[in-house]
Amino acid sequence: MTTYEMRIDRLNFNTDINYDNIQAFSIGHESCILKFFKVIRNNELLKFIDKEKNLGKQIRIITPFIPERHLAEIKDVLAEINNIKCFHNSVIIVNDLGLMHYIHKMNENRQLCLGRNLLACFDYAPWGHRIYESEDLHIQKAVSQVSLYDDEKMDFFKKYNVTETEADVTKRTVKSLKEIQKSGFRVNIYKSSFTYGLQRSCYIKRYNIDQGCSGMECEYSEKLDLDELWCGAEFYKEQENINFPSPLYIRGNQIYGRAHDIPCDWADSIIISPEQNNTYKGADI
Amino acid sequence: MKLKVPVNSYEASVKQIEAGADEIYMGLEDFHFNRMSYSARAQIASSGVHANLTEADFAKSVQFAHSKNVTVNFTANCQHITKSEGDFYRKNFLEYVRRGISLGADAVIVADIGNLIALRKNGIDTPVIAGSYLNCFNSETVALLKDLGVFRICIPDQVTFNEIKSIKKNTCLEIEIFVGYGCSNLAGMCRFYHNSGEQIHVGVPCRAKFIRNNEESVSIMDACPDCAICSIPKLYDLGIDSLKLIGREMNIEEIVNITKMYKSAIQQYAMEGRFDRKEIISSISWWENEMCCERCKYEDTCLLRSYI
Numbered sequence: 001m002t003t004y005e006m007r008i009d010r011l012n013f014n015t016d017i018n019y020d021n022i023q024a025f026s027i028g029h030e031s032c033i034l035k036f037f038k039v040i041r042n043n044e045l046l047k048f049i050d051k052e053k054n055l056g057k058q059i060r061i062i063t064p065f066i067p068e069r070h071l072a073e074i075k076d077v078l079a080e081i082n083n084i085k086c087f088h089n090s091v092i093i094v095n096d097l098g099l100m101h102y103i104h105k106m107n108e109n110r111q112l113c114l115g116r117n118l119l120a121c122f123d124y125a126p127w128g129h130r131i132y133e134s135e136d137l138h139i140q141k142a143v144s145q146v147s148l149y150d151d152e153k154m155d156f157f158k159k160y161n162v163t164e165t166e167a168d169v170t171k172r173t174v175k176s177l178k179e180i181q182k183s184g185f186r187v188n189i190y191k192s193s194f195t196y197g198l199q200r201s202c203y204i205k206r207y208n209i210d211q212g213c214s215g216m217e218c219e220y221s222e223k224l225d226l227d228e229l230w231c232g233a234e235f236y237k238e239q240e241n242i243n244f245p246s247p248l249y250i251r252g253n254q255i256y257g258r259a260h261d262i263p264c265d266w267a268d269s270i271i272i273s274p275e276q277n278n279t280y281k282g283a284d285i
Numbered sequence: 286m287k288l289k290v291p292v293n294s295y296e297a298s299v300k301q302i303e304a305g306a307d308e309i310y311m312g313l314e315d316f317h318f319n320r321m322s323y324s325a326r327a328q329i330a331s332s333g334v335h336a337n338l339t340e341a342d343f344a345k346s347v348q349f350a351h352s353k354n355v356t357v358n359f360t361a362n363c364q365h366i367t368k369s370e371g372d373f374y375r376k377n378f379l380e381y382v383r384r385g386i387s388l389g390a391d392a393v394i395v396a397d398i399g400n401l402i403a404l405r406k407n408g409i410d411t412p413v414i415a416g417s418y419l420n421c422f423n424s425e426t427v428a429l430l431k432d433l434g435v436f437r438i439c440i441p442d443q444v445t446f447n448e449i450k451s452i453k454k455n456t457c458l459e460i461e462i463f464v465g466y467g468c469s470n471l472a473g474m475c476r477f478y479h480n481s482g483e484q485i486h487v488g489v490p491c492r493a494k495f496i497r498n499n500e501e502s503v504s505i506m507d508a509c510p511d512c513a514i515c516s517i518p519k520l521y522d523l524g525i526d527s528l529k530l531i532g533r534e535m536n537i538e539e540i541v542n543i544t545k546m547y548k549s550a551i552q553q554y555a556m557e558g559r560f561d562r563k564e565i566i567s568s569i570s571w572w573e574n575e576m577c578c579e580r581c582k583y584e585d586t587c588l589l590r591s592y593i
Contacts, residue, residue, distance in 0.1 A: 034593050065471065067593070068423040068448035095474075097398075098425030117474045120364040120418075125478040130485050131327075134319040142374045143321070145367040150375075152399035152406075176367065196477060197470035197491065200443030201508035205591035224495035227502040231488035242485045248495065253593055255470070255506060 002264070005188060005271045008045060009062065010219045011038060013274055015048040024058035024269065025049055030095055030115055031198045031254045033070045036063060038215035040077060046084070053086040062093040065117065067200065071098075078103065093166060094118070104160045113164035113188070114157065116195060120147040123172045126196070126243045126257075145176035154183050166271065168194045169262050178266060189264045192273035193256040196245065202253045218252035286521050286551060289358065289461065290544045291533040293336050297541075298346035302355050304541045305548030308527060309350055310358035310394065312337035315381055320482035323381045324360035325396065325418065327482035330534035336480070337533075340388065347389035359390035360533075362416040364397050364473075375399075379407050386411050394439070396473070401433050414461065417441045418473035422448075424455040431458055439529065442467040442510055445592065446583040450523055462520070464513035465530035465543055467582060469506050480534040508591070510582035512572075517550040518560045520583070542569055 003023035009030065019025075027049055029036040039045060040061070053059050061081065066074050081087045094100040095115035103110055122131045123144040132140045148154065148165055164186035167177055181187045204217045211217060226244045228235040238244065245257035264270060287307035292298040301309055312324030314337045322328045326336035337360075338346060350357050361382050366375055378400065382393055386409070393409075395401050396416030404413065415435040421427060427438055437459035440449060444462070453460050468475065469491035477490035491506045513520070513528070520528065528547065532540040550565045566572045579588050 032593050065420060065474070066423050066425075068444065068451050071423045071425065096422065096426065097420065097429055098423045098427070101429040102425045118420075120473075122365060122478060122481065124476040125481075125483075126476075127483055127485060127487060128478075130483045131478060131481045132321060134482070134484065135321055136317075136319075138369065138373070139318065139321070142367050142369045143365045147364055147367060147397065147399075149367045150399045151368060152375075152402045153397075156398055156402060179368070197475040197506075199470055199506070199508050200593060201469075201588060201591040202593050203505055203508070203591075206508060206588065207505075209587050209590055222498055222505075224497060224505060225499075227494040227496050229486070229488040229490070230492040230494070230504070231486065235494055236488075240485055242487050244487075244490075250505060 002267055003269045005060070005269045007062070007192065007271060007273050008049070009035065009039060010274070011042055011045075011215050012219050013045060013048075015044060019052070022057065024060055025052055026060040026062045026093060026271070028062035028093075029064050030062050030093070030117065031064045032202070032218070032252050033064050033066060033074065034213050035215060035218065035252060037073065037077065040081075046086070050086045058091075059086050060091045060093060060113070061087065062115070063095060063099055065096045065198070066099050074099065075102065078106070082107075091164065100160055100162070108161060110161065111164075112160060112162045113166060113186075114148065114162055116166040116168055116190060117198060119165065119167055121145065121173055123170050124168060126245045128170070128172075130242075144172040146173050146180070148185075149176040149180050154180070154185070158184070164188060164268070166190065168259065169264060170260050171262060174262065181266070181268070186268040188269040188271055189267040190271045191259050191264065192271060193249070194245075194259045195254070195256045196248065197255040199253040199255070203250055204252065221249040221251035224248040224250055286525055286555075287527045288544065288548055288551060289527045289529045291531060291540060292338075292346060293334065293533045293537060294338060295342040295345045295349075297537040298349055300537065300541045301544055302350060302353050304544040305552075306355055306544060308356045308358055309346070310360055311343065311346065311533070312360040313343055313381065313385055313388075314339050315377075317377050318482075320484070322482075323363045323378050325362040325416070326360075326480050326533045329482070330480045331483055331486055332534060334534055334536070340384070343385070344388050351389065356391045357389065358414060359385035359393045361385065361400065362394045362396035362418060363400075364418055366397060366400055375403055379403060379409070382409060392437070395435075398433070401435070405434055412436045414439060417463070420471065420473040424452050427452055427456045427458060431456065437461055437526065439463075441472055442582065443471060443592065445589060446516065446519060449525070449583075453523060453525070459526035461527035461529055462525055463531065464528040464547060464582065465511065466532065467510040469508040508588060509580065510588060511580040512576040513582040514546070514550055514566060515562055515581065516583040517547070518554050521551065521554055546572070
């Protein structure tokens with residue numbers, strides 16, 4: 001049966017409402033280490049997940065890519081987490097291969113889930129089919145499968161006790177995701193967003209260098225509509241339909257668009273964000 | 286400290302080596318594809334430039350490179366190998382790698398864990414460089430890649446000088462970093478794939494202009510670190526093994542000028558112990574205007590201060 005996983009990746013997460021329709025909570029951040037630290041150390045949020053854990057909900061931890069300068073601190077946080085009761089047996093979602101390596105070294109029984117940022121596929125590009133449309137059909141099929149659908153990689157990740165993967169979904173990637181599921185991985189699908197890229201630079205700080213980072217500046221996303229493309233020396237208007245996702249959203253160091261509207265009743269879990277809580281009561285998957 | 290530069294033809298190999306390259310990197314055309322390739326650039330970029338070489342050009346390039354003591358890195362850095370009927374896709378990939386090696390490549394650039402494992406399993410023991418798509422941002426990832434048998438790591442664009450220093454201190458592997466044009470997004474995690482075989486003009490999507498919240502039009506995603514000229518002395522002193530320029534999909538004349546500029550910076554510092562920035566960048570008339578305003582990769586500028 002498909003379950004619902006609510007993402008807690010912002011400090012203003014509403015801890016007062018009823019989450020009866022949610023079976024799991026994942027706390028942390030998938031792209032920003034600074035936001036991760038702030039969320040995972042927030043007492044109100046920790047109290048909330050402790051309460052939910054006592055109600056039988058699953059508590060998971062979502063981690064981003066780890067720049068070297070934050071490596072020591074994330075190791076400290078992981079050590080702290082080991083001592084927090086509500087995180088016992090929590091699956092850790094990793095978006096960094098080095099962190100996966102480290103966690104497994106520390107505790108080989110810790111269950112891990114691959115974050116969606118570690119999956120590649122040409123079909124994830126907005127103009128994906130335009131990349132491979134000139135190729136033979138058997139090539140088209142292979143390159144529109146998600147990169148994890150490969151025996152070498154699946155065996156490799158199983159050795160790290162990776163038992164699940166997150167994924168974005170497009171029409172053409174469904175089949176390979178189902179095959180990954182058949183190979184023994186749980187597959188958890190994003191219905192809240194579709195990621196297009198991550199940056200090391202936070203645009204809020206880029207636009208205002210005096211801006212501090214309290215963790216509140218990036219609680220909400222900004223909407224972006226394509227105006228002009230850039231190529232080498234100049235900007236130009238879109239000359240043909242390149243299927244650019246519109247609108248796009250930017251939030252901190254994350255660029256994303258709307259998730260594709262694809263039935264996902266086959267998925268093990270649907271990942272949703274707080275603002276979607278009212279629209280996902282189980283009927284719309 | 287070596288300067289590693291892109292080539293996309295035999296003529297480009299000659300020009301780049303004469304411009305001062307210590308290492309060249311290139312891919313091979315492959316008959317399994319019409320436009321795509323097993324390298325990180327399509328056979329034919331959207332600009333129409335052929336980014337990979339024919340076998341004949343590849344062999345001639347290797348021969349010329351070796352005659353000048355220049356090493357050849359072979360690009361097998363695709364991320365798209367997945368399961369296929371009879372495993373034909375992986376087998377073809379391995380065949381591609383074997384062809385490059387038989388033509389004389391000294392090392393292979395790989396950017397996918399599955400490919401890395403498959404190479405070793407299939408008895409291919411040529412030295413392997415972990416490409417930047419493997420997202421090596423920290424020493425733990427270096428440790429993992431070391432276990433997988435690579436001899437060099439290509440660190441992605443958005444890693445600071447102090448972080449490179451820390452990574453370098455913790456490993457015996459060779460470290461390669463980018464010095465030329467860079468990406469706004471983390472390359473291994475970006476889905477705005479371009480120069481991948483598409484027959485449409487998407488340009489460089491992260492540098493596009495967007496209407497922000499129905500108001501101004503801005504290049505809000507543009508966070509490209511494009512220049513490391515001023516950092517050459519400290520990179521040299523740190524003992525970085527290789528500096529990499531990109532541009533196989535570009536007009537090679539432009540890249541050759543950039544190669545010359547970086548080579549003269551490295552030579553000036555190595556031989557004379559001095560570094561005259563003005564003199565170095567004056568070789569490309571537009572460089573100062575375009576680059577010296579927050580495009581530094583490794584200096585303390587607004588861009589780096591916005592890094593998380």
